[in-house]
Amino acid sequence: MPTDQGLFIQLYKFPWIWVISILALGLNSKIKFKSGLRALYFVPNILGALVVGYIFNYFFTYILPAFEKMLFGSGSSILASQKWAWVAIVIVCAWQAIAMQTIIYISGLQTVPEDVYEAGAIDGSSGWTKFRTLTLPLILPFVTINLVLTMKNALMVFDQIMALTKGGPAQSTESISYLIYNNGMSGGQFGFQSANAVLFFVVIVLISIFQLKFMGKKEEQL
Secondary structure, eight states: OOOOHHHHHHHHHHHHHHHHHHHHHHHHHSTTTTTHHHHHHHHHHHHHHHHHHHHHHHHHIIIIIHHHHHHSSSOOGGOOOTTTTTHHHHHHHHHHHHHHHHHHHHHHHHOHHHHHHHHHHHHOOOOHIIIIIHHHHTTTHHHHHHHHHHHHHHHHHHHHHHHTTTEEEEEEEETHHHHHHHHTTTSSSSHHHHHOOOOOHHHHHHHHHHHHHHHHHHHHOO
């Protein structure tokens, strides 16, 4: 990322890991219309990233400013702000990523044996203590998978930027992937950016390996 604001696009999604785990707990509990709600949560993942980006582009450009103007008398698109345009990209990325990550957490929660919870209940475990001492250690491999996928997707964010801002305004939302594409295809640096793409791939692999090893040690400790 060439700017500090753009760096937030890579890092800001990680708190969503814990929000999604809470959503997964809710969808895995005994509630009405559970299957329907799961299907509803998975809809964003079915839609293409460019399609979602263009839909949100219209929302941020026309609908949100009109609503703001109706309330406060004036309004402008968040996509035109160097300070806040990255927030729009984070919202779109998080909205689309929540589907697959929730499904992964639900899969992990279904692997936890019921007798573990029964034994914990006998020991007086409930609520947050139950989640911290029983659920989280047992689904930690699924947390690892989500962390690796989230980091990879955050570093490689491209489609949403292409549809929403094209790296603007003033390169404030330009990701590494978009920089490689833009300078390679339009800037006459095809060879140089091809080398950058290979280097970027190596960096992502190294980060993923580090995450797997780090989280693997945590799994062994628990």
